[in-house]
Amino acid sequence: MAWQDEAKCADMDPDLFYPDKGSVKATEIAAALCRGCTVQEPCFREALATPQCDDHGVRGGTTAKQRSHMRRRIGERLAGVA
Numbered sequence: 045m046a047w048q049d050e051a052k053c054a055d056m057d058p059d060l061f062y063p064d065k066g067s068v069k070a071t072e073i074a075a076a077l078c079r080g081c082t083v084q085e086p087c088f089r090e091a092l093a094t095p096q097c098d099d100h101g102v103r104g105g106t107t108a109k110q111r112s113h114m115r116r117r118i119g120e121r122l123a124g125v126a
Contacts, residue, residue: 052081078105
């Protein structure tokens, strides 16, 4: 995809965006890098639309846990549960 070529992280060490579980500071740093990216929105949309992205990593400025929670909330709203 063309937007990925424009991603700020394209020229960075990928390990920055896959911090160890429980590493709050490293996760905050990765999310801050995402927030400064010009293609954060399409990255976030793809991550949200791809359940496999819930396994790990910071994408589109969100953690796997945040994306999983958002996906559940969206599902609940669509089902009329919320």
